Amino acid sequence: MSRILVAEDDPHILRLISMWLTRHGHEVIEARNGLVARELISTQPVDVLVSDVNMPGMDGLNLVETVYGTGQVRHGVIVLTNRWDHGEIGERLADWGVQVIAKPFSPSRLSELIESMTAGTRRAGRPAHSAGTPDQQSTSQEAGAP
Amino acid sequence: MSSDIPSTPHDSLLRDLLSGLSLTGPEPTRSVGLLASPHHAPQPPAHCLQACLDGDPNAIGRLGCQLLAAAAAGNLDPQTPMPTRCPKGFQVAARHALIGNSPMVVFTVQGKNAAGSESVDFDRPEMDPARLLAHLDAASNLVQRIGQLLEENAGFANEVLQNYEQLNLIFDLTQQITQFTHVAGIERLLAQRVARLLSAETVYVVSLDGRCRVYPARKTEGAGAQPVKPASAIGQFGDAPAEDLARAGSGAALSDEMRSAVESVRRTRRVLVAMPDGRHLIAGPLMRLDEKVDVVLAVRHPDRGVFNAGDMMLLESVLSFGGQIISNTELHDRMRRMSLEVTRALVAAIDKKDHYTSGHSERAGFLTALTAVHLGVRPPQLQAMEWAGLLHDVGKIGIPEEILCKPGKLTPEEFELIKQHPRMGYEILQPIKSLGVILDGVLYHHEYPDGSGYPEGLVGEQIPLVARIIHVVDSFDALTTSRSYREAFSIEEAIQIIRREEGTHIDAEVAEAFIEAFDVYRRDHPHDFALRFAHLVEREMADAHV
Numbered sequence A: 001m002s003r004i005l006v007a008e009d010d011p012h013i014l015r016l017i018s019m020w021l022t023r024h025g026h027e028v029i030e031a032r033n034g035l036v037a038r039e040l041i042s043t044q045p046v047d048v049l050v051s052d053v054n055m056p057g058m059d060g061l062n063l064v065e066t067v068y069g070t071g072q073v074r075h076g077v078i079v080l081t082n083r084w085d086h087g088e089i090g091e092r093l094a095d096w097g098v099q100v101i102a103k104p105f106s107p108s109r110l111s112e113l114i115e116s117m118t119a120g121t122r123r124a125g126r127p128a129h130s131a132g133t134p135d136q137q138s139t140s141q142e143a144g145a146p
Numbered sequence B: 001m002s003s004d005i006p007s008t009p010h011d012s013l014l015r016d017l018l019s020g021l022s023l024t025g026p027e028p029t030r031s032v033g034l035l036a037s038p039h040h041a042p043q044p045p046a047h048c049l050q051a052c053l054d055g056d057p058n059a060i061g062r063l064g065c066q067l068l069a070a071a072a073a074g075n076l077d078p079q080t081p082m083p084t085r086c087p088k089g090f091q092v093a094a095r096h097a098l099i100g101n102s103p104m105v106v107f108t109v110q111g112k113n114a115a116g117s118e119s120v121d122f123d124r125p126e127m128d129p130a131r132l133l134a135h136l137d138a139a140s141n142l143v144q145r146i147g148q149l150l151e152e153n154a155g156f157a158n159e160v161l162q163n164y165e166q167l168n169l170i171f172d173l174t175q176q177i178t179q180f181t182h183v184a185g186i187e188r189l190l191a192q193r194v195a196r197l198l199s200a201e202t203v204y205v206v207s208l209d210g211r212c213r214v215y216p217a218r219k220t221e222g223a224g225a226q227p228v229k230p231a232s233a234i235g236q237f238g239d240a241p242a243e244d245l246a247r248a249g250s251g252a253a254l255s256d257e258m259r260s261a262v263e264s265v266r267r268t269r270r271v272l273v274a275m276p277d278g279r280h281l282i283a284g285p286l287m288r289l290d291e292k293v294d295v296v297l298a299v300r301h302p303d304r305g306v307f308n309a310g311d312m313m314l315l316e317s318v319l320s321f322g323g324q325i326i327s328n329t330e331l332h333d334r335m336r337r338m339s340l341e342v343t344r345a346l347v348a349a350i351d352k353k354d355h356y357t358s359g360h361s362e363r364a365g366f367l368t369a370l371t372a373v374h375l376g377v378r379p380p381q382l383q384a385m386e387w388a389g390l391l392h393d394v395g396k397i398g399i400p401e402e403i404l405c406k407p408g409k410l411t412p413e414e415f416e417l418i419k420q421h422p423r424m425g426y427e428i429l430q431p432i433k434s435l436g437v438i439l440d441g442v443l444y445h446h447e448y449p450d451g452s453g454y455p456e457g458l459v460g461e462q463i464p465l466v467a468r469i470i471h472v473v474d475s476f477d478a479l480t481t482s483r484s485y486r487e488a489f490s491i492e493e494a495i496q497i498i499r500r501e502e503g504t505h506i507d508a509e510v511a512e513a514f515i516e517a518f519d520v521y522r523r524d525h526p527h528d529f530a531l532r533f534a535h536l537v538e539r540e541m542a543d544a545h546v
Helices: A011-023 A032-043 A060-067 A086-094 A107-119 B009-021 B046-052 B068-073 B131-175 B183-197 B240-250 B256-268 B309-353 B360-374 B381-391 B394-398 B412-418 B422-431 B437-444 B464-481 B491-501 B508-523 B526-532 B536-544
Strands: A004-008 A027-031 A047-050 A073-081 A097-100 A129-130 A140-142 B030-035 B092-101 B102-110 B202-206 B212-216 B273-274 B280-287 B291-300
Touching: A004 A011, A004 B009, A004 B092, A011 A027, A011 A047, A011 A107, A011 B131, A027 A032, A027 B273, A027 B280, A032 A047, A047 A060, A047 A107, A060 A073, A060 A086, A073 A086, A097 B437, A107 B131, A140 B412, B009 B030, B009 B437, B030 B046, B030 B256, B030 B412, B046 B102, B068 B102, B102 B256, B131 B183, B183 B202, B183 B291, B183 B309, B256 B273, B256 B280, B256 B437, B280 B309, B291 B309, B309 B360, B309 B381, B309 B394, B360 B381, B360 B508, B381 B437, B381 B464, B394 B422, B412 B491, B422 B437, B437 B464, B464 B491, B491 B508, B508 B526, B526 B536
Parallel strands: A004 A027, A004 A047, A047 A073, A073 A097
Antiparallel strands: A129 A140, B030 B102, B092 B102, B202 B212, B202 B291, B273 B280, B280 B291
């Protein structure tokens, strides 16, 4: 079981992700925007951050930048987005080991990613880096500093 | 939302409300009961239970007053002013109320408190237990409705999650399927995706000849209504299904019901669902080339629920898509095979013209490819070079036979004619647009590095690699076969002659690559060598006897 913070402004999607991850035995903390998410994370660290990109207040990319390297997200960050430039976002965040999944996301892929991120033992504070496409991903490595 | 089912959360809520509305203390001063409910046993007020009913709620009518009996029967006399006083001296009020959508009678009994005064004024509406109860009931209905909505919401969410999963599997399938160039790989991918899409345990593919390939999905824990259990696409399936199980048999793995489903799908070409002995089965057609129908069967664990119309549509669309891709791949294979066969036939026709060169083109094609590989050429360029080797002499078709097969020395005019064959070959093949490298090989395979070759007198690197390779292997094969004017040279003699010409007539780098590659081939594949180069083996054996 991992502590997962889900930042997502669309309540339906938030509920969907939250339900799915809870069913997989995770403890889910819900945040409706980036500011709330940052606040919650700074009060209590989480294992994995799952974040949308477009959100009011603080968007997902800012959120990732803010928490990266603080040790408050222990194992990794997954960004879910339906933006057309999700490929570029993925490339931009690849150095930080952030995984970008396009919406509509595959639920099983999301939980697989979380499992692979939290399976290995890693130093705290560095998002995990998973190589390869999700279907092939099984190896995770430590990401270097940006 | 009715109270048909006894002892729902709603019932316990009502009971709590009743006791909450009762003002209890050292001496209960008020108690509330529910009577005349179509769905519940009567719940008389505590006062009545104690004072009149001997503690038995079912004693109404036998014990207790007329008022209580009338209320329990739902027959309230509109003439009776409420509140009124019962024979025991309590103030009572009976009101009709709609609770949980059911008509009931709320029966309230009020005694004196310790101070001797009536504690509650029934005429103040907020103190009327019937009204309060109805309000609270409405609230409880809301709570119940919210619970239902949450449940429905979870149901929808489940369905959305499942749809997301299926959508992603289909995206993934369409993306991955294009990476396969062989039918077996496509079939395996399809079977694996069908298993995941339909939450099936096993997928069978049955061909027309009755052969059955089995693709088992890995067992997943925690079945039930849960959507597909996460697992990596690669890890989820056994690794070697096709070959192993094809051996397992001509439909041996199939039950009679499955076989009859296969027959039915083959006849109707429609997806069908069946439930033989509690197992859930879905089957659909996979159309292959020439109207051949393979049948894909998927078996699902009973806990996963029956296959529905959505599953049928899903299977139908995935199979028709997959069938298209498989048919196209098969067609592509067939075309490629056919063009190769046609080319071979053409090449054999050229070789027939000159009986000395029987099998020459076939060997030249082979040796060109052998050398090209050694030089690091990769497909598809490699394929083209092999074809160039095969076709390099196609122009000889335009040279009169008496010149080609002339015993003895050619006149200068005759030799000029022979020298036309690369150009003729080029012209024959040129209309075929896709030949590219092949044309280079055909046109320039008699060019020499020192520029003394023909038809254009190209020098060194100007000569395309394919042509330099063909020139080397062409020379080697010519030297090692007998001619009308001389006996064949041995392999070693031929190599010596080639080496002597390096730099002038022969490209040195290519020649050395050929010599090495040929050496390795001869050593590592003696059987293949004996088949392709029978004349060389015979020659070596003859030499050994001398």
